Amino acid sequence: MTELNVSSIQRFSVGDGPGIRTTVFLKGCNLRCPWCHNPECVSPETQTLCYKNTDKKTVSGKTMTVDEIIEDVMEDVDFYRESGGGVTLSGGEPLLQSKGAKELSKGLKERGVTTLIDTAGCVPWENFGDVTDFADEYYFDIKTADEKLYKDVIKGDKALIFGNLKRLIELNKNVVVRIPLIPGFNMSEIDCENICEELNDIGVKRVDLLPFHRLGSSKYEALGLTYAYKDVLPPDKAAVGRIKEIYDKYFITNIE
Amino acid sequence: MILNKLKEEMKNKPSGEYCPNYFRCKGYEKSRESDPSKIRADGIAALFTCPAPYIYKNDLIVGSIRPFYTVLSENEKKKVAEYMLKYPERNFFQGFDHFAPDYFTAVKLGIPGLIESINESVKNHKDDEKAVIFLQSMKTTLCALIKKFEAYADKANGLKGKDGYDDNRLSKIAENCIALTKSAPQSFEQGLQLVWMLHNCFVSEGRYAMALGRIDRYLYPLFEKDIKSGLIDEDYATQLISNAFLKICESRYNGADDVVNICIGGVDEEGNCSVNGLSYCVLHAVADVNMPGPNLSARITEDTPDDFLDGCLKVIGTGLGYPALMNDGVNRAALLRKGYEQKDVNDFCMVGCIENFITGKQPPWSDGRFDPICFLEDIIVNNGAAYLDGIGSMDEFMALYTQKLSKGAEDYVKRIHAMSYVPEPEKHTSPFLSCFCDCCIERGRDINCGGAKYPSVHGAVLMGIGTVSDCLSAIEKTVFIDKTVKLSEIAEAIKHNYEGFDGLRQTLKAAPKYGNNDEFADKYAVWYTSTLSDMFDRYKTLDGGAIYTAMAANISNIYAGRDLLATPDGRLAGRPLSDAASPTYGCDERGVTSTLLSVSKPDYTRCACGTVVNQKFSPSAFDDGRREKLLKLIRVYFARGGQEIQINSTSREVLQDAMENPDKYPTLVVRVSGFSAIYVTLAKEVQEDILSRTQQSL
Structure with missing residues (x-):
């Protein structure tokens, strides 16, 4: 039976796609975005989070069979049906476990439940190929249009990522591009224009902007890690508004 | 805005002390009657006519508690106390307050119409002297109410030209008050004025938690007529309603917080969805008042429009926390089980916080606290190790517990009977209140002496469903399945408040908990609800009404917990019990969908009184794009049989x-x-x- 390395399963996830969704956070990521808000999903190793200001401890990392996950998420099927929701695979990079993701989305499809894949896209196209017959929607994270920044800061391969995005769109898949707005990284006018132009050339239609927040900082602390963005303030509403105006020229844009 | 100006005006606390009984006693003093009801009616008449009316500069609808403030000498205070001892009132357990008057008939007939009905009934009872005397006392109070309206009209006219007052508004007030002395209300404004003044009268009698009930039903015909004719628009109607509702908060003058339940939505007599334009006005008026006091409940049916439910969520999202959302299907099914006529069930509303009430057709309601956890504790703490460890199975344990609960329910009902017994009912009548309860006029009988269409009901408020379920789950798991713990060990640990038993406490805490959609623990909540409802179904109130069950702890779960030792779920001594029908705080770890799946498992058509499930959401859940998900969450929860949900935006x-x-x-x-x-x-x-x-x- 195919197994998946799961960090956590979160119900009533209202920010992870249409309707009421259950998000399965898969563990392990091949990018190293320094602002990441889910640090417990980066390493594939099981980790314990010990929160300092309460005596709370949680474990990230649990091997679950596809059947176990399906049984767990199907508990909420009434909520998915009523709201047009379903299951979101997030992480980490869910497509690093594309064989399991395929089995899971296939099993859900057989039960009439939709799957949304929240990916950063830095995986071989074959990994996408595993899920394209079964996944219903994609949230595709794009962090920058600068190849060097991708390589140096995020440890990612821009050509591979944009190539995958282009192929998904060519296959007529339902794709929303999601862009985190990171202060000092991709928020200048020129950064935005560059991203917009490249995405527009590929044929992207919908973009969600996700303003940076540092809600993940206690998780770094709980893991004994240092968070580079610990003291970075979230962008103010006006700055986000100005950026939205740029994106609005090209896409149906939404601020999450 | 006029409402804000009224708020400002209301900040000015009246001088003297709040003592409506002072005025009532003037009536007792002067009364030449010998019949207790007639003497009482003279007291009420004085209460209505003696205090000088008070009109705020920004009043649109009049009726204030300010007139009941007065400066009293010690001698006068003594006299009031003596009179109140001589003519005592019923108390909460004896059917005094927590009542939803029949405003529907009041608005339809008006005061003159009600007096006419009384006159008719006097004719029909010409051979029944007792009935005639009681009807005459009812009439006395209504005639006094007419005088009260006249006095308010005079006052309004007298204030014309005074600084800060608006002559046009005063004219309107005077006109409305006078009209109400002559006929049934002819406009929405008059209808609201009548109802608000009646409410003010009940408050002056000392009655608390008097519901305004289904205002979007009984005022709707007048509302619809006035909207159609263009006399008012929705904005003005909302302004009128908020102007009245804000004065509910006047009770803060005397350090009280009245709980006036207002019910919107639901169904009409035939069972069809009855949401209308007025429902929205009431909703918005409560949002505008934006203070606790007007306790809004929304009856939600399967065919309640999404737009209305969404409107409710918007108001909740402002941080107000109202309205409480009531699953109409479950509540009506629960009330039907108690044998009421379908059309009366369809017209139910709530009194107090959430308690279901057959509007204007049963005596005032009462409740009491029943703590099932105490009986569990009794078994564990008051028996020796040999006995405890001799209990061979969970079934055996449950049989013992059920037996204890059964005896507990019997004792509880005995206590309630003793507390609700009134030795001389004819001396404790309510001639004014009885005018607003179905059948009292027709029968010529007091509301508590066979006048009401249905007998009195009592609600046994069941405490700690979450705590009890978690305890039973922990005992089953550790003692009878894993066999890693002995019951006697749990007893020892409890006696020591788990000091030195930390390992055991962690084991108990690790057992499945109610609220995670886990059958192992949830089955005990299902058992709890049906078993306890069965037990109370065996008993009746003194006049033959039902003993309902409720799970609506309010904050009494905190007090109940204070007196309790530690419990087998790992809870420490003195800590709160689980609240209302909710799982134990912090134990529903899998998220709100799992919580609601668990919470909708028990058969709440057994809880005729009502239940409360509290849920908190961050304000972003109420944003325009997100609110629909919340709405769908509620739809599923209700479709699965959840009875109530009270949502708070984490302000x-x-x-x-x-x-x-x-x-x-x-x-x-x-x-x-x-x-x-x-x-x-x-x-x-x-x-x-x-x-x-x-x-x-x-």
């Missing part, structure tokens, strides 16, 4: 409180895309980020 204040008191909010979740966090685990500066986000979205 800035709550988030701030959670920073200071993380223990109170163990499961408060903050959500953003691709992420969510338990709020109390976040660092202070990050909590500040969320606070500023919250501020932005308001």
Whole structure:
């Protein structure tokens, strides 16, 4: 039976796609975005989070069979049906476990439940190929249009990522591009224009902007890690508004 | 805006002390009657006619408690106390307050029409002297009410030209008050004026938690007529309603907080969805008042329009927490089980916090606290190790517990009977209140002496469904399945408040908990609800009405917990029990969908009195794109048989409180895309980020 390395399963996830969704956070990521808000999903190793200001401890990392996950998420099927929701695979990079993701989305499809894949896209196209017959929607994270920044800061391969995005769109898949707005990284006018132009050339239609927040900082602390963005303030509403105006020229844009 | 000006005016606390009984006693003093009801009616008449009316500069609808403030000498105080001893009132357990008057008939007939009905009934009872005397006392109070309206009209006219008053508004007030002395209300404004003044009268009698009930039903014909003719628009109607409702908060003058339940939505007599334009006006008026006091309930049916439910969520999202959402299907099924006629069930409303009530057709309601956890504790703490460890199976344990509960229910009912017994009912009548309860006029009988269409009901408020389920789950898992723990060990640990038993406590805490959609623990909640309802179904109130069950602890779960030792779920001594029908705080770890799946498992058509399930959401859940998900969440929960949900938006204040008191909010979740966090685990500066986000979205 195919197994998946799961960090956590979160119900009533209202920010992870249409309707009421259950998000399965898969563990392990091949990018190293320094602002990441889910640090417990980066390493594939099981980790314990010990929160300092309460005596709370949680474990990230649990091997679950596809059947176990399906049984767990199907508990909420009434909520998915009523709201047009379903299951979101997030992480980490869910497509690093594309064989399991395929089995899971296939099993859900057989039960009439939709799957949304929240990916950063830095995986071989074959990994996408595993899920394209079964996944219903994609949230595709794009962090920058600068190849060097991708390589140096995020440890990612821009050509591979944009190539995958282009192929998904060519296959007529339902794709929303999601862009985190990171202060000092991709928020200048020129950064935005560059991203917009490249995405527009590929044929992207919908973009969600996700303003940076540092809600993940206690998780770094709980893991004994240092968070580079610990003291970075979230962008103010006006700055986000100005950026939205740029994106609005090209896409149906939404601020999450 | 006039409402804000009225708020400002109301900040001015009246001088003297609140003592409506002072005026009532003037009537007792002067009374030449010998019949107790007639003497009482003279007292009520004085209560209505002696205090000088008070009209706020920004009143549109008049009726204030300010006139009941007066400066009293010690001698006068003594005299009032003596009279009140001589003519005592019923108490809460004896059918005094917590009542929803029949405003439908009052609005339809008006005061003159009600007097006419009384005159008719006198003719029909010409051979029944007792009935005639009681009818005459009812009439006395209504005639006094007419005088009260006249006095208010005079006052309004007299205030014309006075600083800060608006002559046009005063003319309107005077006109409305006079019209109500002559006929049934002819306009929405008059209808509302009548109802508000009646409410003021009940309050002056000392009655608390008097519901305004289904205002969007009984005022709708007048509303519809006036809207159609163009006499008023929705905005003006909303303004009138909020102008009246704000004065519910006058009770704060005397350090009280009245709970006036107002019910919107639901169904008409035939069972069809009855949401109308007035329902929205009431909703918006309560939002405009934006203060606790008008306790809004919304009856939600399967065919309640999404738009209305969404309107409710918008108001909840302002941080007000109202309306409470009531699943109409479950509540009506629960009441039907008690044998009421279908059309009366369809017209039910709530009194107090959430308690279901057959509007204007049964005596005032009462309740009491029943603590099932005590009987569990009794078995464990008051028996020796040999006895405890001799219990061979969970079934055996449950049989013992059920036996204890059964005896407990019997004792409870005996206590309630003793407390609700009134030795000389004819001396404790309510001639005014009886005018607003179906059948009292027709029968010429007091509301508590066979006048009401249905007998009295009592609600046994069951405490700690979450705590009890968690305890039973822990006992089954550790003692009878894993066999890693002995019952006698649990007893020892409880006696020592788990001091020195930390390992055992962790084992018990690790057992399945109610609220995670886990059958192992949830089956005990199902058992709890049906077993206890069965037990109370065996008993009746003194006049033959039902003993309902409720799970609506309000905050009494905190008090109940204070007196209790530690419990087998790992709870420490003195800590609160689980609240109302909710799982234990912090134990429903899998998220709100799982919580609601668990909470909808028990058969709540057994809880005719009502239940409360509290849920908190961060303000972003009420944003325009997100609110629909909340709405769907509620639809599924109700479709599965959930009875009630009370949603709170975690306001800035709550988030701030959670920073200071993380223990109170163990499961408060903050959500953003691709992420969510338990709020109390976040660092202070990050909590500040969320606070500023919250501020932005308001």
